[in-house]
């Protein structure tokens with residue numbers, strides 16, 4: 087069986103000022119033990135304004151918690167007021183950058199071409215993109231969720247070569263499950279995540295497909311993560327609301343217990 091180390095990534099969204107960010111990372115560091123880091127990669131995705139503070143704390147205390155951004159500019163530098171570049175994020179020690187989160191697609195009109203440009207901007211700076219895909223309720227009701235997600239993945243990966251694709255993280259986040267308390271069933275998650283891995287095999291090859299970590303996201307909590315993680319193709323979770331509570335996020339990281 088392929089050895090993919092699970093990843094638990096906390097998407098804080100627009101929550102926590104830099105002071106609150108430091109407190110939350112300290113609580114996480116206090117709760118997580120060596121055995122946890124050995125079993126899973128743990129990451130937080132704070133707002134941009136918190137990242138320098140998180141970096142300072144992680145470096146000073148040599149924490150094994152990794153971190154990243156919730157978004158990234160598709161541009162390298164220049165006259166793009168308000169944007170944050172991959173080089174800036176790399177300088178702050180970001181391991182990950184989420185791209186194409188459903189809230190970015192919905193409220194900021196990000197399409198697959200832009201998500202692709204952002205994923206490539208991350209890779210150009212040795213940052214791992216967490217490429218988010220997922221269908222809305224209407225699409226699911228129409229039974230078109232698998233095709234919809236595969237289309238989004240195909241668009242996001244354009245012009246990304248196999249050697250770079252192998253290190254990617256993809257997150258399947260059904261929009262109807264985000265922030266609603268309505269978690270997908272483990273079977274729902276596996277259906278789409280398995281199809282995405284199949285697609286990666288077609289776009290690249292089986293070896294590459296086996297290396298990509300594919301997460302599930304949408305109302306993950308300490309009490310529903312185990313069933314989702316038991317699915318053969320699910321390699322972790324992107325966690326929103328529950329990642330704001332250190333105790334709950336630690337529980338999620340310890341889903342094996």
Ligand code: PEP
Pocket residue numbers: 097259263264265266267303304305306324325326327328
């Ligand atoms: C998310 O926005 O990535 C997410 C999964 O949110 P929640 O866990 O709150 O549903």
